[in-house]
Amino acid sequence: MGLIVQKYGGTSVGDLDRIRNVARRVIETVKAGHQVAVVVSAMAGETDELVALAHGAGGDTPLAREYDALLSTGEQKTIALLAMTISQLGQPAQSFNGRQAGIRTDAAHLRARIENIDTANLREVLDAGVVAVIAGFQGFDDGGNITTLGRGGSDTTAVAVAAALRADACEIYTDVAGIYTADPNLVPSARKLDRISYDEMLELSSLGAKVLQIRSAGFAMRYSVPLHVRSSFDDAEGTWVVSEEEVMEQLLVSGVTYNRKEAKIRVRGVKDQPGIAAKIFSPISGAGIVVDMIVQNLSQDGTTDLTFTVEKACYAQAIEIAQRVANEIGAAAVEGDENIVKVSIVGLGMKDHAGVASKMFQVLADEGINIQLITTSEIKVSVLIDEKYAELAVRTLHDAFIGDGAAEPAQES
Amino acid sequence: MGLIVQKYGGTSVGDLDRIRNVARRVIETVKAGHQVAVVVSAMAGETDELVALAHGAGGDTPLAREYDALLSTGEQKTIALLAMTISQLGQPAQSFNGRQAGIRTDAAHLRARIENIDTANLREVLDAGVVAVIAGFQGFDDGGNITTLGRGGSDTTAVAVAAALRADACEIYTDVAGIYTADPNLVPSARKLDRISYDEMLELSSLGAKVLQIRSAGFAMRYSVPLHVRSSFDDAEGTWVVSEEEVMEQLLVSGVTYNRKEAKIRVRGVKDQPGIAAKIFSPISGAGIVVDMIVQNLSQDGTTDLTFTVEKACYAQAIEIAQRVANEIGAAAVEGDENIVKVSIVGLGMKDHAGVASKMFQVLADEGINIQLITTSEIKVSVLIDEKYAELAVRTLHDAFIGDGAAEPAQES
Numbered sequence: 001m002g003l004i005v006q007k008y009g010g011t012s013v014g015d016l017d018r019i020r021n022v023a024r025r026v027i028e029t030v031k032a033g034h035q036v037a038v039v040v041s042a043m044a045g046e047t048d049e050l051v052a053l054a055h056g057a058g059g060d061t062p063l064a065r066e067y068d069a070l071l072s073t074g075e076q077k078t079i080a081l082l083a084m085t086i087s088q089l090g091q092p093a094q095s096f097n098g099r100q101a102g103i104r105t106d107a108a109h110l111r112a113r114i115e116n117i118d119t120a121n122l123r124e125v126l127d128a129g130v131v132a133v134i135a136g137f138q139g140f141d142d143g144g145n146i147t148t149l150g151r152g153g154s155d156t157t158a159v160a161v162a163a164a165l166r167a168d169a170c171e172i173y174t175d176v177a178g179i180y181t182a183d184p185n186l187v188p189s190a191r192k193l194d195r196i197s198y199d200e201m202l203e204l205s206s207l208g209a210k211v212l213q214i215r216s217a218g219f220a221m222r223y224s225v226p227l228h229v230r231s232s233f234d235d236a237e238g239t240w241v242v243s244e245e246e247v248m249e250q251l252l253v254s255g256v257t258y259n260r261k262e263a264k265i266r267v268r269g270v271k272d273q274p275g276i277a278a279k280i281f282s283p284i285s286g287a288g289i290v291v292d293m294i295v296q297n298l299s300q301d302g303t304t305d306l307t308f309t310v311e312k313a314c315y316a317q318a319i320e321i322a323q324r325v326a327n328e329i330g331a332a333a334v335e336g337d338e339n340i341v342k343v344s345i346v347g348l349g350m351k352d353h354a355g356v357a358s359k360m361f362q363v364l365a366d367e368g369i370n371i372q373l374i375t376t377s378e379i380k381v382s383v384l385i386d387e388k389y390a391e392l393a394v395r396t397l398h399d400a401f402i403g404d405g406a407a408e409p410a411q412e413s
Numbered sequence: 414m415g416l417i418v419q420k421y422g423g424t425s426v427g428d429l430d431r432i433r434n435v436a437r438r439v440i441e442t443v444k445a446g447h448q449v450a451v452v453v454s455a456m457a458g459e460t461d462e463l464v465a466l467a468h469g470a471g472g473d474t475p476l477a478r479e480y481d482a483l484l485s486t487g488e489q490k491t492i493a494l495l496a497m498t499i500s501q502l503g504q505p506a507q508s509f510n511g512r513q514a515g516i517r518t519d520a521a522h523l524r525a526r527i528e529n530i531d532t533a534n535l536r537e538v539l540d541a542g543v544v545a546v547i548a549g550f551q552g553f554d555d556g557g558n559i560t561t562l563g564r565g566g567s568d569t570t571a572v573a574v575a576a577a578l579r580a581d582a583c584e585i586y587t588d589v590a591g592i593y594t595a596d597p598n599l600v601p602s603a604r605k606l607d608r609i610s611y612d613e614m615l616e617l618s619s620l621g622a623k624v625l626q627i628r629s630a631g632f633a634m635r636y637s638v639p640l641h642v643r644s645s646f647d648d649a650e651g652t653w654v655v656s657e658e659e660v661m662e663q664l665l666v667s668g669v670t671y672n673r674k675e676a677k678i679r680v681r682g683v684k685d686q687p688g689i690a691a692k693i694f695s696p697i698s699g700a701g702i703v704v705d706m707i708v709q710n711l712s713q714d715g716t717t718d719l720t721f722t723v724e725k726a727c728y729a730q731a732i733e734i735a736q737r738v739a740n741e742i743g744a745a746a747v748e749g750d751e752n753i754v755k756v757s758i759v760g761l762g763m764k765d766h767a768g769v770a771s772k773m774f775q776v777l778a779d780e781g782i783n784i785q786l787i788t789t790s791e792i793k794v795s796v797l798i799d800e801k802y803a804e805l806a807v808r809t810l811h812d813a814f815i816g817d818g819a820a821e822p823a824q825e826s
Contacts, residue, residue: 016469050490053490056429057429057494057495057497057501058494058498059501062497062501063496063497065508066493066494066500067493069492069493069496069508070489073490073493076482076483076485076486076489077463077466077483079482080467080480080483080486081466081470081471083476084467084475084479084480084483085470087476087479088470088471088472095478097482097559099512099557100558121557144512146510
């Protein structure tokens, strides 16, 4: 007998019929001999309605504390309905909002971080054979204020609860069968991975793969929570996200992914002297804009170019700031480009293998694709290319490194 | 400078426009130099939607704990939206759900009773010049479970908060101008009372007048909270509910009211011996059915009749129980009648005046209205009559005791 944490997103609990399906799956897990804690999101559409109400009442920037109080009602509805439904089907269940579940966070409304979880209440209920139904996405701070965790918050709740309860597994139910070597819509030969390491998952999440939110992947890694990403439509095994040692088949490259959400800005003719980068990036990060890739060209004639990427949503603001700073520091020009895509390969195997990056560049060059920027980490290489080559690049790299279902294990390459 | 508690019902906060109107009225009260705590209900329609969802998920009798958790989200939405709106209009405001407001109740879900209110959080916020926006209808029990107070719960919350904060006034905003001597739709000459005593209000509430819920009237009396029942559509003074000493103009009869929601049951030919009433009423109250009027006829030939009234909603069940008991105790017959109405006159003045009841009976007799049952209290006389005479009885009694706006003070009668 084990303890399983299950997480269901807004689509899986979108109406009473779907909630009944979730209830049945929960009960099956109980009947298989497990204790079960379920984390749920707001019913699909509910959060959008609440956001619209908030802006109707509070304008462009509604009071953050009240915004959280409002949004948290979405999950609170789902937990009550799911607990009722499970009980109605004969299995005792009890709902827990963030506070009742003991999920204490910092006071950063809209994007709070979980500080600790007092599991006493949950434990008591689980030990009594009752299913605990927990509101995702929400917690409370030291002042008793309701907080929310921001995007993907329900995943984070599930992983944090699993960590705190030392659960045997944390099952993340989604509308896909697991984690794929590439987007199956783009690459027909993409295959589902049976296992992937936390590090790889973290890179994939941060690079734009939508299956698991990056903070929850980081949380799972830090606390070694065995994650199981699987489909809510069938009982097939999905993808296990586990520690590096537990990944049997270490692929040279386990995933090819892309991100269209960034835009490129280049500041040209910048005097190459100490402190010049800080002059440009301090006001940008001061405006709350996250800079992703940064590359500085080799200096020529005492001047250099600085190129970086930001989220497209912040592009206009970032370029305005860059323009202002460029004037102040006497830079030659500011150029921007929104038609770019970041394509990345990720794989534990490349840690021990030279030549992965250069093979990537060659593959792209063979297709006539020009590389604008490069960044690397121990298990990842990302390149910025013209957006129109996105699909071609992903398919070609997938063919070259992973192939059609017969991926070459790293140790043999 | 005083402290005012204002309560707005579901219609007053039915959409964002109406919430803005409430926000403006709150801010006016702040500008007049007062600290303000606002208690609100769920937006009109919201609770009905939640109830429908609950029955969809949990069947006829959804789990009470989860039902409360679900319903409480209605008020939580309103408080967040109202706090945002007030802030958006430039006045700091903060929302409080039942737990944040420190409203501790017993554990009786669906109809919890407030045990005490820890006002520390509210005080701190009010003293900082911030408007406290409090969810009506909800609290929490010792186990941290969410509870709801049952029908009229937001009124009770408002009065209890006013009592705990020792507020200078508790303003109940409704869609009528105040408390009337009779239903103005029925009696065109009915007039608004400037003041009414807690005792009278309590009788009127318990007799079916819909302006104020009976538990909140009782609460107000117990803690001497000055209540002001007024219209949310204009600034006119409504009706103050105050202690007896503060009611200047003591009317012989200050209100005529009626209640169509009861049905009559008569058990005939009951042996007149000790314990026989208990045999009949124990199983009825054991089924959770509230019995209102009870009259036992004078005994004849060792047998008697027992007549009583119950809520129409429980009529079928009550008559079934009565039939069963009648068989057991060998009573002659059980008869029932749903076409009855209870008409009452209420007034502090009648305490010191004999003859009010007999005048009432004479007035009804003059109209050919037969009286089926009578019950009295110190400041009330109720009669049960054929339902078809309801309007006639109320109008005639109002004319006889109160007249058209020129009510005769008790001390001069």
